[in-house]
Amino acid sequence: MTKEEFNARLKELNLSIKDFSKIADIPYSTINNWGFVNNEKVIPVPKWVSPFLEHYEKSKKYDYLMGEVFKVAKSLEKSKKI
Helix, strand or coil: CCHHHHHHHHHHCCCCHHHHHHHHCCCHHHHHHCCCEECCEECCCCCCHHHHHHHHHHHHHHHHHHHHHHHHHHHHHHHHHC
C-alpha cells in the first residue's frame, strides 16, 4: 500500500490520520513519515495497515447492522406488549 492509497482508503472510511493514529495507537508523526524518503529509502506504509483497515470497515458495518437488529427487536418487543 502506498501513502496515496492509504490516504484514499482513510477518506473512503471517513477517517482522519489523527483518528487512525488514535485507533492504531501510533504516533501521528510516524504516520506522516510514511511515503517519505529517509537515507535514500522510502519509508513504507506497514503491511499490517491494509488488513487492519479492512477489519475496521467490517467492524463498522457489523456495529451498524447490530444496531439495526436491536432496533427491530426492541420495536417487536414493544408491539407485543400492546
